[in-house]
Structure formats: structure tokens, C-alpha cells
Amino acid sequence: LKTYIKRNGGIQLEISPNIDYKIYDNQYNVSYENDSDLIYTMKKCGFRHQGFPVGYEKQQSIALWQYVKNISNFTDESLTSSFEKDGIYSLKKANSFGIKIRNLEYNELDSFKSLTSSSAQLHNFHDKELEYYQLFYKYFGEKADFLVAEIDFSVYRNELIEKIKELELKISASTSLKKEKKRKEYENQIASHKKRLSEIEQMIKDEKKEKTILSSAIIIY
Template sequence: MALEILTPESFQTFCEKVQTKSFMQSLEMAELLSRRGCKVTYLGLRHGGNIQVAGVLYSLPMTGGLHMEINSGPASLDQKYLGQFYQELQNYAKTNGALELIVKPYDTYQTFDTKGEPVSGEHTELIQTLTKLGFSHDGLLTGYPGGEPDWHYVKDLSGLTPDTLRKSFSKKGRPLANKTASFGIKIRKLKRDELHLFKEITAATSERREYTDKSLDYYQDFYD
């Protein structure tokens, strides 16, 4: 089973069948990457006549070759085909001049509660699938390595209404939310020519939190 290059339409059709995937694996993000100077390729692994795994691979020139990366992917209908996909991805990268190949899967390695206590086991097989093929694992990192978080905080909104939402916050969160509400702060959607206001805030935050911010033209391309 070799990888095949998919059309954007075929990739989109496949993604509509996948239950869980990141917005990073979408036609819109692929267009943004192209605007930022990346070469974008839609790759898929077919078995039994159907695409089982697919991802957006982007390439950038670096000294001596190409940097290739799949960010927050690939997406899959059946994870048993991931190993074969990664192996064929290595072959594709070598054949097409990659000096560096990075894969950042979107799978959940472990789940914790709001107190930081684990509520699930570690899915070590997710890492082993890659390391058995010769990939190196950077470890489970904190902060914003490379400007991207490895941890996602997800709140279950099931059964909540605007009236009960604030009551669902933690003991620390409720008074903070009430205090903020007393300030009369309003949220509005910015226009494209106002994105410099957004950039001023992200720049200040990145300096305070010590991570690399994006450029203004990046946010303009993202807005478009």
C-alpha cells in the first residue's frame, strides 16, 4: 500500500467521514500554508478501495533539503493503518528530498481533570507506533514549544445554558468571571484593517508568556 496524492476534493470527501480531526487538517489551513510559502500535498493511504488515512503534508526549504511536516494529523478512519501510513510517509519524504520529517499527531495521549489528576491511562502505543519506525520523540512538553501548545483544555458544555455556565466554573473561576463582568467589557468582531489591534495584544502576551508570536501578515492571511 503506497501513498497516493489526493486532490483537494478527494481529501475533503475523506475528512467528512472522519469522526475526529483538527482544523489544521483542512482545505482552509492548506490554503493558508500555501499563502505562507509552503508547498502543500494531500497524501492518502488506500486499503480495500477506500482511503483509510490522509493528511496535509507541507514542505519548506531548509539548508541541505526540505523540512516536511504534518501538523495535528493525519486523520484516520481506522488507526490500525497508521503504522503503514507513517512508514510510507518516510519513503515519500526520502524520495522527495526531505532532510527533516516531523509528525505532530492529533491523538489524545492521556486525559486529566481540572486538578491535573489523570482520569485515563497513557496511550503509549501512539508513541510506539512512530518510534518503532525510527522516529524520535521529543517528550511530553509543557508551555509553548515552537509556538504551539501540546496540551488542550476542553470544557464539556453538555446541558449548560448561558444562565448556568458561570455556575459550572471552579470556586476560583466564578469570582474572577463575576469581577470581569462588573467591568462592562464588551467583545466585538474586528475588521481586517483593525488586526493591528489584535497583533498588539498577541505581541504583548507572547513576550510575557515567552513564546514566539506570529506576524501581522500571518493574521491577515488567516483572516482571509
């Protein structure tokens, strides 16, 4: 390998063996630890172990940490109920906002690239060029999906309007003094929904469209 690298003008050789080093459960307890002498053997061959960095590394091209969940025995319903409370809440919220997941077409990859560029700048990691994603799309074919989460502002707007109407009906039905505290709570919720409604109207005006992409991911099968 060293001879090959030198002959081709290489400066540095990095190897990341595809071997589980440690496996943790959801509470971060070690459930498996590799007791092989792989690191010792590679050091003996002249390699230097660079450690296991946590977080984003600017030039890091290998995902050293992976989260894996076995979903073979789940249905759609039981999978959702297996999430943490925050995850279930986020799913319900996303549905009420009219957020849908869909596959991107090849000619939409510039939208995907704009999101990865923004993330790269925000988290300080190295992004690929658009051509890389285009080649990826072509070569992987049905073995990969470029997915995006897209919000439909019109659905979200209608959802807010309906919630405001429901709360206004509740206020008109709560006439007794005992329910004054509850009415105040409903009024606060209405004010919050109206604020969001105003923001949505502005977004539609600014975007000049009723749908926009929020996030994206590549899924490889």
C-alpha cells in the first residue's frame, strides 16, 4: 500500500475498518466491546491511531458513529409509538403543519444541494459538489432515495384557521365566572395561532409559492 501511494503521488493514507468497536444501548451503556487486537496490529504495521472524534470534523468523510434500530418486527403504528414522547409530539405537529415526505426528481437536486450547503456552513463540515449528488442519483438508482420534508403553507394556514374557530366556540360556550381562567387560556392560544397565521401569510408572500422544502436526506438501501 505504501509503495502504491508513493507511486501515485499520495501524501497520506487513511484506513477506517468497517468493524464495530463498541455498541451502546439507548442509555449509553456498553452492550458490546470488540476485544480484537486490530488497533494493536495496525499500529505494529506503522499506522497511527487518530482516536474517535465526536461531532462534525471539517474533512471527515466517514461516519464514525452510527445509530441503528432494528425495525423488522414493527408496523407503522407500533414503530411510531416506540419513539420518545418528544418524537411522537414532533410527528403529530408535522402532520398538522401539512408536512409531507417525497422523493426528489433528478432535475430537483439543486434544491437538495442548497440545503446541504447551508448545513455545511452552519455546522462547519465539508460538503460535496452538485455533480457528486447527480452521479450518486444515477448510479444508485432504486437503491437510494433523495427524500425531502416539504411544508404546504395552505394546509398549515387552514389548520390554524380551524383551531381559532374551535377556540372561539369554546370561549362563547364558557360563560360562567368559574370558567374565566379557561377562557383566558383559550384567548392566549388564539393570539398565538393568529401570530403564526400572520407569519404564514408573510411566508407565502415572500416565497411566492405555497410549498417549500424544509429538510432533506439520502436513504441508501
